[in-house]
Amino acid sequence: MICLPALSIGKWAHHSWLMRPRPIRGERALADASARLIVEYPQLTRIDLRQTLPCVGDLPRAACARLFRVSAALACSRSLRRVVTSSDHLAFARNVAPQMLRTIQKHARAESDDLPLGASLNFLDRRDMTAAGFALSLRGLGDGGEVQHTWLRLRMPREIVEAAARFHARDVTIEDARALLDEASRLMRGEPC
Numbered sequence: 001m002i003c004l005p006a007l008s009i010g011k012w013a014h015h016s017w018l019m020r021p022r023p024i025r026g027e028r029a030l031a032d033a034s035a036r037l038i039v040e041y042p043q044l045t046r047i048d049l050r051q052t053l054p055c056v057g058d059l060p061r062a063a064c065a066r067l068f069r070v071s072a073a074l075a076c077s078r079s080l081r082r083v084v085t086s087s088d089h090l091a092f093a094r095n096v097a098p099q100m101l102r103t104i105q106k107h108a109r110a111e112s113d114d115l116p117l118g119a120s121l122n123f124l125d126r127r128d129m130t131a132a133g134f135a136l137s138l139r140g141l142g143d144g145g146e147v148q149h150t151w152l153r154l155r156m157p158r159e160i161v162e163a164a165a166r167f168h169a170r171d172v173t174i175e176d177a178r179a180l181l182d183e184a185s186r187l188m189r190g191e192p193c
Contacts, residue, residue, distance in 0.1 A: 068133025
């Protein structure tokens, strides 16, 4: 198992999990926040980083959220072919991922049916797309244990985690969910998960 310093937990977690209006500044505040998280989620002391999704763990939070949005867009790329107006293209670029819509619409995945995410998805809504991609990433972790799921949940804002509950993605296979994240990472010019 790869060891992780306790202070890293506070750095990793979004400030909404730390009950703070803004990110933490200073070592003492970070140590206090990390200790509170460990008390609330003692399973975090048993995290095995080899079981997490590497492409998610290495990314800054904003890029991680974008990866989730792109993977959700790929999951529904067939339906995204219907997004044709210039105002919709601008909204997608602003809210989901800049300069990605045409690539996703032309992707080989668009030839297949959309994956069942468990709820309808607003393709132009940043929160919806992030939440759906987050649900897919949890599915990609499979039954790797509550520790990895908790670790990933702490990465995103609470509101995204709560919104992701609508997108259970139970009918998506673990392999398909991982493949979506890999392809989204590749489209963002990253390494595969």
